[in-house]
Amino acid sequence: MKKLCSLLAIIAVTAGACKNFLDVKPSDFLSSSNYYTTPAELETALTGVYNILSHSALYRGGIVYLNGFEADEAYINRSTLINYPFTFDYTATNPTIEGFWFACYTGINRANTLLQNVDKNTALDQALRDKVRGQALFLRGYYLFLLAQNFGGVPVFLEPVASVEGTDAKRATLKETYDQVLADMEKAEPLVEEISVAKSSRVNKSAVRGILARVCLNMAGQPLNDQSKYEAARKWAKMVIDDGSHALNPSYADIFIKIARDEYDIKESIWEAEFWGNGMDAYAMAGNNARINGPASSNPNTGMCPAYVNITGKFYNAFETGDLRKPWSIPNFKYLATGPRGAKTYEAPPTPTNVYLVNTGKYRREYETLTPQNINSSPQNWPVLRFADVLLMYAEAVNAISGPTAEAVGAVNLVRRRAWSKGIKEVTITNGGAGYTSAPTVSFSAGSNAQATAVIADGKVTGVTFAPDAVVGALTGSYTSAPAVTFSGGGGSGATATATIYTAADADVPATATATKESFLQFIQQERFRELNTEGLRKFDLIRWGIFVSSMHQVADMIQQDVGAPSYLQRFRSVTERHNLWPIPAKEMTLNRQMVQNPGWE
Template identity: 40%
Template structure:
């Protein structure tokens, strides 16, 4: 059972308004804000409404890590029935997937603004009120972070909408948006609780704020701002994540994802999660698509779905990712165990029986991190699961620390190398009970590498460790190598994949289609039509 059950009553406070302008929603409901926010219960209901955006199917409940982030050098969209979309880099300002992401992020911002504007009047413990303020500030900033990553400069809206007549809101610059993100998150860090006091990853904790601040600063240090001073801040925030000794890698890489499927929390590794609940067949309807769209392909017949589940296999590996793992068939000490958990070795047929994939058939291998066989909510829904999505985990923090330290010190230091090798040791099974010779998993000669060479090591290690978790595209963009990398990926498909197979041809075409225009999304056409102060991104 999840710790947060997101209440449908939140719509009373922060309802959407259909086709009205996304940025300028006036809550239309039976309960006006001035008559609400009177006590702790009402405040917590409204706060749950701000959190609710994280778990929507259009955000981390499905589309953000899957349809928005799937086509990179580590994965491709392996479903032929959708002809256009961000997963094929074939879209315009009228794309529904892009429009919905914009809409829900601004819904979350409006909900946060309404709560922040009314929080002071609530009759509740001041300490609890401060925690709510911190969580809300962070969530608002986090939604802006996703917006600025995908659209560049966007309108900064920091107060609730009071009139639908004020619709012309100009875009702020990328720097202005990032400055506000930093301001809100830094304030939030001093207000929220430690994760050990919360006990699960579904709430904003100091660890979550610090880890995401490291991510924000790394993005600011890279393209398009290229504010290299932020590398030092990224290193500081990443190091502070474990100030209280609350975090460590789960010794078993596979268990990280089994825990998610089983609705089990592990706050040592899993720092911040988007909460999903139930099978979407109940009154809450808070199920998501994790494991369904991006799981091991399962074609179970209708009568078996309630027990076996169903998965479309929308996300598959590239050859580059698969072959990047060291895997010596005869020498177990040279075997990266992450490969055969992250990348499927089998599919399930209509009878729910596993069928092994031929060793040479790399492109037929789906993402396998989230497996429906471990789900505990039954009967299983064909299209929805209760599996949480990890927005931030400790392995990511370690790799961010290694990257930032490398930049600050003009090459790897002991902190950077130790952080990298801690992740690698877990990948090779060296943190498991009874494991021997842990140093055998360390990257050879890492301390002697140049800054550029060590960065390449980190780039490759992030792919091996964090593949399919929705981070690769933004990583490639901030490193300034997105377009060239995608062109190289197109060449890979041409060289190694059968172009007579539709999904492989589509993947090749998608990668080949990428230009500098695709560094950003277009402003949705509806927003452009209503907001006369809005300027469209170049190329759309």
């Protein structure tokens, strides 16, 4: 069980999670008059800054589904939930948007208070104070970055706001806002801890550098279009790659199995928003991810999941044969309502119409180890930054600067090769034999034996079908060379077949994608779609590429063709350019007399 926060920090977060950070006498944070004098007090204050990540408006639930960050990959399947960001039919009075705004500013204010007091006791070790300072600076920058992504330029506070008079502040421009994000994070980078193999819930140099790459790519894209930042994005991503502390988990599925099991995997999962507990004790801070964003389950032995998130046809069709990210991200099964943990039945591929009824699949409660499981919450962390993302950001930045160089293509190939099957690609029947009255047993030599069943017709073997598997999609084995295929039993004889296997070349970026800078960018865009789906990044990728509206309309066209006019069609169709930004919350417009509303939301 991960242990991140003290009782005091828990009380600080839960008691004031919904309060305005601009209250004159806030009850949800620590008084500076008698605090910040010991290492434990600094740690508790820092935990309070981190805990905003677990706020209900951020990674506890909002980013998972209510905020609509899933974009063209998925949609919320609840027609009764209205006036939420994911419906794209909301106003400035929307409580989810308001909650996001005030949660981020609460985090900024907590960071400012800690930064103001971190040197209160100069007798404390300087290195300790600098590590705390670095993390607080980074988190202030990160919360400001989230605001910039969603609202554009916003008021920038660098000191604690302790009175109502301090709430009136002009909006900084988008560039000024991003410049402050960069200043905070760049100042934090030399102060935070070196790479740690113990945990990924606290930021270290890799987390800061990786997020800096993300910030710079956002600055290089729309609407700021500061293309000079591609070089900075390349630099920061390359520092993470060259450090040598990180590597891809050999199994895509295992990334999320480890998250479910509450295991840190710092090599792949560089930074996570922390959740813990099952909500059944006084010190838990459980989240909503796996119970909202995962395969449906009504079996308490497996773990209850009402499954609010369904995929789109565009997402289903984005994968190539052999890509094992598809069967993990898009489950090929249904959990049974009764039976042992993880009991499931496998299903045939969905029709184009039924694709939109399939849940997302990455976050699976059957792998959670904390019991008893809570029906309404889950301890699974949220992956904020993974090494695969860093590799893809690096490739994108290099391509923008120099085109599809060998190094950029190689970074993408690393991500793709990890995702690819090493099993049997195809079995070709060379002789159907004769006299088979039942399906003969199929055997494969060497390697990791695949599991398949023969198909017969008119006494002959006509093909084989592989056994389904929830982790890799089909039990096709793992081989370094093509295995021999033999058939035995079944009352007949003479059937022969040959097998071919997947190779690294099947995974590699095709030559057509590396012909030009534009074609490689399009390929990277699709690769991010496949690799990072349902991780809260897609919407902002599409916005910075300038294709958010057109991508959402493309999904609307597909829904209309595949399904007709379901209730969720209008969510995609109604997206316009004004939805690139949220409206400034009406409450903020009332409190801050200098605030100006975003275009299209006046």
